Amino acid sequence: MRKTLLILCVATVGGASGAERDAYFGDLHVHTNFSFDAFSFATRGSPDDAYRFAAGGTLVHPAGFEVTLDEPLDFYAVTDHAAYLGALLAFSDPQHPLHEEATELGIIDASTVAARGGYLPEARPFVDAHRDDYSRESAWAEIVAAANRHYRPGEFTTLIAYEYTPSRDGGNLHRNVIFAGSDVPEDVFGRLDSANPEDLWRWMDAQRERGSDVLAIPHNSNGSDGWMFEDVQFDGSAIDADYADLRMRNEPLVEITQVKGTSDTHPFLSPNDEWADFEIFPYRVGQWGKSRPDGSYVREAFLTGLILEERAGVNPYRFGIVAASDTHNAGTRFDEETFAGKVGVHDAFAPRRGSVPVGEYDGLPTYRHVYRTHYSASGIAGVWAEENTREAIFAAFRRKETFGTSGTRIRMRLFAGHDLPADLHERADMAAGVSGVPQGGDLTARDAAPNLAVQALADPGAAPLQRLQVIKGWVQDGQQHERVFDIACSDGLAVDPETHRCPDNGATVDVATCAISADVGAAQLGATWTDPTWDGASHVFYYARVLENPTCRWSTWDAIRAGVAPRAGLPETLQERAWTSPVWVRP
Known part of the structure; x- marks a missing residue:
């Protein structure tokens, strides 16, 4: 590991105590074959495969080639979607009673997915109609068990986690939910339970009351169409101290960059920042509609928080900064030279990413659409912690002694x-x-x-x-x-x-x-x-x-x-x- 030992101050104004801390690097946003969309992209890498990859092993990409990091990561969180968690993986089992029907629809056949080149219209209604025919709880138990199997205190930290994926009028409101330890609930709270993030935070409060600390990390605010960092609550009422405390207690961090672009700021919001136009992803998540910048970027959220603090004495936007990949391939290399996409077989090769021509017309190159050309080879989270353990890494998250990089x-x-x-x-x-x-x-x-x-x-x-x-x-x-x-x-x-x-x-x-x-x-x-x-x-x-x-x-x-x-x-x-x-x- 390339670490530099530093002596940092764990301090409040007027008093200081020394503590030796290292910089540790990790990814807090990773999807495997338990995620509905990743499975449909032909991802077959499991949580076990993902953790082995992060610790220095070799991963088979959905397109069949091998991927290995130049240097292992220090911590890793598999964050599969709570919605339909493990459904397609369950239906792919030949012993499952719905296997034949799912196969006939083509929703679990990787070659069919590749041929169709996108989300299968049959998949979501089929899974919706059969929610009682797979067990989210058993899928979650397998994910938890994998994280615990690969946790090696002092060497490699695995964090038990999942993704909560609501949206509002097409605007992204997704969060990754990260647990501090191994004492986690038997089931997760997803958008099928509620699309209101405030309900997620209350559920998290309940987990904390039973002794399981947990935090959420909002991501892709850039694709939220202004909903992520509003100056009102979800129901339109004024932000008050209870709301600010609820949010900051549960969301101390924000993801500033990932494969779907950078959410630091936008040239429209920061015209005097010559470096604001960096890896801007202009769309709402999973859609062609453009996302409005106002209310969608982290720097503006910091400013909105100051306005609220000046007016009402409350600030729900005092986030720390991290970064992540959001890979749907169970792992990624993070570097520009070897970038192999985000969505399995759909962007595994350059023509499918839109970066090189697929043909020629009238003497000019022709390309696929531009959506995936806005993808980024980002990003990595960094923390300053005393040791590479769940306790120390999570404590760094809590005190926001963190940073994020573009890869x-x-x-x-x-x-x-x-x-x-x-x-x-x-x-x-x-x-x-x-x-x-x-x-x-x-x-x-x-x-x-x-x-x-x-x-x-x-x-x-x-x-x-x-x-x-x-x-x-x-x-x-x-x-x-x-x-x-x-x-x-x-x-x-x-x-x-x-x-x-x-x-x-x-x-x-x-x-x-x-x-x-x-x-x-x-x-x-x-x-x-x-x-x-x-x-x-x-x-x-x-x-x-x-x-x-x-x-x-x-x-x-x-x-x-x-x-x-x-x-x-x-x-x-x-x-x-x-x-x-x-x-x-x-x-």
Whole structure:
């Protein structure tokens, strides 16, 4: 494992206690053959297969080729859909009384699925009509047993989990539900029980009362059409303290990026952020309809939370940040060069992903539709924890000492306080013995501006780092504001004090070969930064973002292998990145 031992502060303002913590990487959003849709995509990898893959084993992709990680993950959660959990897998058993009928309909035949190339219209009504003919509870018990079989404390952490999948008027409201330990309920709570997330949270409260801690992670807010981060409750009533407490108690984290795009922000919402247009997935989940940006992105949710806090003293959007894959193949490699899609046989090869032509018409290349060209080779969750165990990893989730990456294993940390040493970011024992809070924490404002110590370590197997940034959001006189500050530059370059931007470091990509500049960029970037725009009166959040030098996007790699030009209209390159959880500074 590529880990760097760090000394981080587990602190509140005015007091600190030292604790040794490592960065651990994992995936909290994985589907196997127990998921209704994954099975229909020809995925036959089981939860056991998924955990073996994450721990360093080889997985057979639904299309038949083998997939292996360059380096094992530290933690993993199989999150199969609660709706129709295990149904198609059960019907595929030749001994099941409905096997013959299901086979005749073609809903369990992988070759038929591949030929039809999409969701089978017969599958959902058939399963709906036969809910009593398969056992969600027995499927759940198998998933739980697999997680417990593969848990090796101190080496590899498996987390018992599932996905809750409601939608509203076509807008995605999905959550992954993650349990702290092995004491879990005998059944799960899914959208067939209720499509109101508030009912899920109340069910989670009930599990906690019986001794089973659990949290939910909303994902693909970008495809929610504005429903994920509203400024009202599900029934349209005003958000109050009870709602805010209920949500934050049950949803301390949010998924910022995954295969269906990045939910950090959108160019429409952040026109002054030059890097906002990153892996934008414009559609509602599973639909062709476009998703409206307002109410659908995490940075705006942070700002909405500040507005609510200023107006009513409540904030339901104080999330920590993680990332995940949402693979429906039981596992994925996360990198651009070997991206093999998300939905089994349907996008296993480049022509099916829309990145290379399927033919030619009148001398011009013809492609499949653009929907899958917006997929991303994302992402990975990171935590700072004392050890690789369920208890320590889940505790990091709870305190939001987390970060997310777009697929590379960048390590990021942020520490906020007052009167921090100017060289704090350079210390191996960063924040040890220093008063303040790590990422995910709350800091009480003083007259003087707070200090932020930020450090990012590049993935040795990826591109070097280009720039380190702090993103500030605040509310003043009822108005939302945001600003991006570069705080450290690679190659000895300096931040312009007027624009707060690093000069271009000159990194290039040869899109004919995907070769990148070998002599520019940094293995590590850090700074201890003081906000030059601090006014002392605002509700404020800060989170850090780091950008790698540009590299080829997966669609360009596909084109090179096919010997064709990259598809027009798709980005040829991108800048992989990572984000920390915010720190909130409160007056």
